Amino acid sequence: MIGIGVIGYGYWGPNLVRNFSECRGAAVRTVCDREPTRLQQVERRYPGVTVTTSAADLCDDPSVDAVVIATPVEHHFDLAMQALRAGKHVLVEKPMASSSQQAARLIDEAAARKLVLMVDHTFVYTGAVRKMRELTQAGELGEIYYYDSVRINLGLFQHDVNVLWDLAVHDLSIMDYVLDQRPVAVSATGLSHVAGRPQNIAYLTMFFESNMIAHVHVNWLSPVKVRRTLLGGSRRMVMFDDLEASEKLKIYDRGISLNPGHENKYQMLVGYRTGDMWAPQVAVTEALSAEASHFVECVTGSVTPTTDGQAGLRVVRLLEAASESMARQGQLVSVEAVGA
Numbered sequence: 001m002i003g004i005g006v007i008g009y010g011y012w013g014p015n016l017v018r019n020f021s022e023c024r025g026a027a028v029r030t031v032c033d034r035e036p037t038r039l040q041q042v043e044r045r046y047p048g049v050t051v052t053t054s055a056a057d058l059c060d061d062p063s064v065d066a067v068v069i070a071t072p073v074e075h076h077f078d079l080a081m082q083a084l085r086a087g088k089h090v091l092v093e094k095p096m097a098s099s100s101q102q103a104a105r106l107i108d109e110a111a112a113r114k115l116v117l118m119v120d121h122t123f124v125y126t127g128a129v130r131k132m133r134e135l136t137q138a139g140e141l142g143e144i145y146y147y148d149s150v151r152i153n154l155g156l157f158q159h160d161v162n163v164l165w166d167l168a169v170h171d172l173s174i175m176d177y178v179l180d181q182r183p184v185a186v187s188a189t190g191l192s193h194v195a196g197r198p199q200n201i202a203y204l205t206m207f208f209e210s211n212m213i214a215h216v217h218v219n220w221l222s223p224v225k226v227r228r229t230l231l232g233g234s235r236r237m238v239m240f241d242d243l244e245a246s247e248k249l250k251i252y253d254r255g256i257s258l259n260p261g262h263e264n265k266y267q268m269l270v271g272y273r274t275g276d277m278w279a280p281q282v283a284v285t286e287a288l289s290a291e292a293s294h295f296v297e298c299v300t301g302s303v304t305p306t307t308d309g310q311a312g313l314r315v316v317r318l319l320e321a322a323s324e325s326m327a328r329q330g331q332l333v334s335v336e337a338v339g340a
């Protein structure tokens, strides 16, 4: 049985505690939050779980084998490093750390100690995103032309990260998992509408070595909630709408064909193909439940996490490049040059 300690019991922490409590092979031993009022809720719901306001005490707890970190991003690095140095496996929330340098140091520390380091890129564990990867990798969509996502709502204004680090991180982790190519350069623009706070609206464009392009639009100041992603390929196109109760994924057998013109054979005519649309069956298991099981499997066996430290680092590197571009009003930033 893997003993789990969870640090951070705010909005997301309770979901992690619940899923690890229900996970076969795991038992939540200790929950830490620096706010005692948060811990009262843990005591009421989970009478057998120890609570503490000290992360150091949780890391020193011999009944804890693995630490799950669900605090704001600015604390991820210090807490994850503390846990690794205490010999604990780590599952850290997205984004993995505040900089690629921090992310790389965590990877090195975990490797040196032969400990599991996994990042909670939740969407990777959803049935819809798994299906998107399956379709892409099997060539069902053909050549991938674009990834286009809108992730907006009247959201909680974070104080430590801008909206890219809070919302676009989901798209970057989905792209990292689904596609077999990575962005080489990014351009981002965005603004803050609250003095002294990070940007609350942003438009991020990503360029690849191939003929593919990606765009992500994120906003904490939208009157409506939208979670809609399009993945366009030469053969088929996919729409992922996370707000749909069922049929989250729709596959469109639609596209274009290019035919030589009648009068001028060098002039191509664009023809339209409007075939069927269907909604494939996707697993409806809660993503965090699948993820908790996978983490336990990684700790107990020799399985490498699907969303390991390297995946976390790749995502943080893109976020850094995007923030740098945003600070320079959308100037193109090479991903490789960032954090090097």
Ligand SMILES: NC(=O)c1ccc[n+]([C@@H]2O[C@H](COP(=O)([O-])OP(=O)(O)OC[C@H]3O[C@@H](n4cnc5c(N)ncnc54)[C@H](O)[C@@H]3O)[C@@H](O)[C@H]2O)c1
Binding pocket: 007, 008, 009, 010, 011, 012, 013, 032, 033, 034, 035, 038, 053, 055, 070, 071, 072, 073, 075, 093, 094, 095, 120, 121, 122, 166
């Ligand atoms: N995977 C997802 O879909 C998803 C969704 C929401 C949030 N998150 C991530 O979860 C993390 C937490 O977000 P949230 O919305 O729950 O934040 P939150 O502010 O609601 O909760 C954070 C909690 O951590 C506690 N805390 C902060 N620093 C601490 C420390 N040093 N020691 C102990 N406790 C500490 C706070 O008291 C608070 O209760 C963030 O990294 C966020 O990006 C992930």
